[in-house]
Amino acid sequence: MTPWWRDAVIYQIYPRSFADLDGDGIGDLPGIRSRLPYLRDLGVDAVWLSPFYLSPQADAGYDVADYRTVDPMFGTLDDARGLVTDAHELGLRVIVDLVPNHSSDQHVWFQQALAEGPGSPLRARYHFRDxxxxxxxxxxPSIFGGPAWTRVDDGQWYLHLFAPEQPDFNWDHPxxxxxxxxxxxxxLDLGVDGFRIDVAHGLVKAAGLPDIGHEATWHLLDVGESPCFDRDGVHDIYRSWRTILDEYPGxxxxxxxxxxxxxxxxxxxxxxxxLHxxxxxxxxxxxxxxxxxxxxIDDSLAAMAAVGAPTTWTLSNHDVVRHTNRLMRQHDGEVAGKKPVEVDQEAGLRRAxxxxxxxxxxxxxxxxxxGxxxxxxEVVDLPPEVRQDPAFHRATGQDGYRDxxxxxxxxxxTTAPYGFGPEGGPSWLPQPPSWAELSVAAQDGVAGSTLTMYRDALTLRRKLFAAADTLTWQDEPAGRLTFDRGDAFRCTVNMSAAPVRVEAxxxxxxxxxxxxxxxxVATLPPDTTVWWSIGKVR
Structure with a gap:
């Protein structure tokens, strides 16, 4: 039997922005639990939750103070346990974020390291240097701007590839x-089905922490070759993790x-x-x-096939400009998370x-x-005073427009917060007035709505495709893509600026x-994708 994850559709939940059950303006685990039936009906196989651990929230929870505790702003450990149970009863799996590259500066290890001073055993668990x-x-440099080092009162410095509140662990320490x-x-004992590994390429640094030797500015989404990313030593860590994952059923x-x-x-x-x-x-x-x-697409499929892994595909996440805006301005090879700009929303949605x-x-x-x-x-006009991306006010590095x-x-x-929380209640970031017509309720059951399209697509995807299906290209003129999956399905995409006529x-x-x-003969408008049945449907 094919493992579930090889062709799964996994839905990312950003907890503070999904559903607010207690009315404080910040989403929470009980809110997520209340909306799980919506995700089942959408047709996804699993949910991935961004961090909900105890955190000072210097970087939206990616600065973890305690990896075994739920931050009170999101609920309790019992809420997490109940969420996993509810999801499993609905046929959904749960993946949680794991942040192993760095901790919060409020983590007990780091606080003890500061208190114990230079040469202490706790300092060896981080990168303290003279x-x-x-x-x-x-x-x-720090990805969030400025140097990747902060000096403490006793004169030593500690490494943080992100914000100063996120000191990097020393993975050479057992x-x-x-x-x-x-x-x-x-x-795993609590029942989660897996982990999304944050900054998986960053855990191991080059021996001796050598200089780069030239001025560098790193972007979260484009760091290239460096002495602190994608070092070969990370793979020993993940081999040890794989043995643990394989011990558990499911x-x-x-x-x-x-x-x-x-x-x-x-x-x-x-x-x-x-990793998987x-x-x-x-x-x-x-x-x-x-x-x-x-x-x-060809390069991705070939690279993953060479190691026997499935290819993954994604267009948006919590770190990049939503693809409704990004694809209207993005050039090949361009970093996806740069400062967003306003685009024609109708055209952007059609392309998305x-x-x-x-x-x-x-x-x-x-x-x-x-969403x-x-x-x-993308919301491009948030006022500076509400933005919480820690890089927003920094002059270099990551641009700070992730909010x-x-x-x-x-x-x-019809009015904010549009069911995110109680009527008339707050939301931690303001929602645009135009979002009333984009709500779940406004699109539910409406023919042609984006929500209906996604539901139909996920239903068909599960019915039509097998994980083992190959992709076979059909020759097409410039500006058009056509490929088959198996012997029953064809996909045609018109990426040109003009309508095209194709034989149905x-x-x-x-x-x-x-x-x-x-x-x-079918006429496809610009920026249009069509799914066809070309044989016996499974």
């Missing part, structure tokens, strides 16, 4: 490895957030004795161009819908980001925009 006079120990093995077991998995210079380097994370999946950020960064898309149907037709596993099934646009994709999603009603190969199953078929 400086070079008044300068940091090396020339590494206590760090032991601690995370016990954390894995804690959540195909428990781990998914790497691994930004690497090439797809072949990404494939190293999902060799048979390591890795996010395909190369695809996320590919322009809306037929030649570029075909080349990236076409891109989503293309993605859901590809072999492998698909990751959806909350994309509603066609939510625009994190605005709480609308569920119902069979019955139209689903289209991202209205099309016409007359005398066996």
């Amino acid at each position: 400086g070079r006079g008044d300068q940091p120990p090396n020339d590494w 206590a760090v490895a032991d601690e995370f093995r016990t954390i894995l077991r804690f959540w 195909d428990r998995i781990a998914v790497a957030e691994a930004w690497a210079p090439t797809l072949d380097r990404v494939a190293n994370y999902v060799r048979p004795d390591e 999946q890795a996010f395909n950020f190369s695809y996320l960064g590919t322009a809306w161009d037929a030649a570029a898309q075909r080349s990236m 819908r076409a891109a989503s149907l293309l993605l859901l037709a590809l072999p492998g596993s698909a990751y959806l980001y909350q 994309e099934e509603l066609g939510l646009p 625009g994709c994190r605005v709480p999603i609308p569920w119902s009603g 190969p069979g019955q139209v199953l689903l289209a991202s925009a209205p099309i016409t078929v007359e005398n066996g």
Whole structure:
């Protein structure tokens, strides 16, 4: 039997922006529990929860103070346990975020390291170093801007590749490895089905922490080759984790957030004795161009097939501009999370819908980001005083515009917070007035709505495709893609700026925009994807 994760559709929940049951303006675990039936009906196989652990929230929970405790703003450990139980009863699996590259500066280990001073055993669990006079120990920049080092009162410096509140663990220390093995077991024992590994490429640093040797500015989504990312030593860590995951029944998995210079380097994370999946950020960064898309799809499938792993596909997440906006301006190879700009929302949604149907037709596993099934646009006009991305006010490095994709999603009603919380209640980021017409209630059961399209696509995907199906390209003119899955399905995408006429190969199953078929010839508008039945449906 094919493991569930090889062709799963996994839905990312950003807890603070999904559903607020207690009315404080911040989403919580009870809110997520109350909306699980919606996700079952949407047709996804699993949910991935961004961090909900105890945290000072210097970086939206990716600064963890206690990996075995739920932050009170999100609920309790019993709420987490109940969420997993409810999800399983609904046929959904649960993946939780794990943040092993760094902790919060409020973590008990780091606080003790500060108190004990230079040379103490606790300091060896992080990267404390003496400086070079008044300068940091090396020339590494922080991804969030400024140097990757902060000086403490006794004169030593500590490494933080992200915010100063996020000191990096020293993975050469055996206590760090032991601690995370016990954390894995804690959540596996609670019943979770897997982990998304944050900054999976960053745990191991080059020996001696050498200088880069030139001025560098790193971006969260584009770090290239460096002495502190994608080092070969990370793979020993993940081999040890795989043995733990394999001890548990039910195909428990781990998914790497691994930004690497090439797809072949990404494939190293999902060799048979390591992790199960890795996010395909190369695809996320590919322009809306037929030649570029075909080349990236082929390269992705080949790289993962070489190690026996499924390819993953995603268009949006909590760190990048939503693809309703991004695909209108993105050029091939461009970093996906740069400062968002306003675009024509109708055109952006049309292209986003076409891109989503293309993605859901590809072999492998698909990751959806909350709200994309509603066609939510990026919020580009948030005032500075409400933004909480820790990099927003920094002059260099990560641009700090991640809040625009994190605005709480609308569920119902005509005024904010649109069912996210109690009527008239707060939301931690303001929602645009236009979101009333994009809410779940406004789209539910409406023919042609984006929500209906996603539900139909996920129903068909489960019915039509098998994990073993190959992708076979059909020759097409420039600006158009056509491929088959198995012997029963064809997908055609018009990426050109003009309508195209194609011979209808069979019955139209689903289209991202209205099309016409007359005398066996279909007319596809620009930015349109069509799914066809071309043989006996399984």
